[in-house]
Amino acid sequence: MSSLFSSFKGTAQSLTSIRRPWRDFFDITAVDIPTSSSDSTTRIAQNITHFRLNYTIVLLVILCLSLIYHPLAFVTFLVILLAWFFLYLARDRDEPIVIFGSLIDDRLVLAALVGLTLAGLVFTGVWRNVLVAVVVGVCFVILHAVLRSTDDLVMDDLESPYGHVLADGDEELDSPRGDYSGI
Known part of the structure; x- marks a missing residue:
């Protein structure tokens, strides 16, 4: 029983370490229209990587709200x-x-x-409620990820969705196209 609680505590601590502050998540000054579709997809990838736990919490809250009358x-x-x-x-x-x-x-x-x-x-x-909640949540996540500028985000290269491209040449990479290094 104590190992279950210690496992739960360790997992909770590791999850809270990857959650980003809500003030950064809802920073209104970081809202900016993307300049191109390429910029949009880059923002989506970077924001989803950076705010993944925040987005998960938002999706779970929307799901819980959809089930409040059930x-x-x-x-x-x-x-x-x-x-x-x-x-x-x-x-x-x-x-x-x-x-x-x-x-x-x-x-x-x-x-x-x-x-x-x-x-x-x-x-x-309640499959309709859940389906609608998931669609609404995913739309919110994509809209936030597209409109939230990534200029002020600080990410490790390994956390970045483009980390394999930015990695040093000394690291061993399993890529069929070979080894990439930063320019």
Whole structure:
């Protein structure tokens, strides 16, 4: 039981370390119209990489708000969210999953969680609410990512979606096109 709490605490600390401050996320002075479609796609990639946990929280809040008038569905999806968190997102990938003495493959866990989520959608009858909430959330994320300028963002090269291009020539890269280095 204590290992479960220590695992939860460690995961919570690692997640809070990647969450960006909300004042940076909602910085109105950073709103700017992109100059081209290339600029838009670059902004989307950089903002989603930089604000990934903030976007996840926004999507989950929108989903919870869509289920507010369906308490059974809300509790069901809270349990499913906890299952996703503990069985897939928060666990160490090197640590195998053992259930009833049997070693369980990651793909089997992922398939079971997807099946559980779909069953929750069907049995609670709120699949339309969830679908609309996800569409609204994704539209918000894309709109924010396009309009939020990336000029003031500070990212590590490894965190950047273009990190493999910016990497030093000394690092070993698994690329079929060879080794890239910064110009």
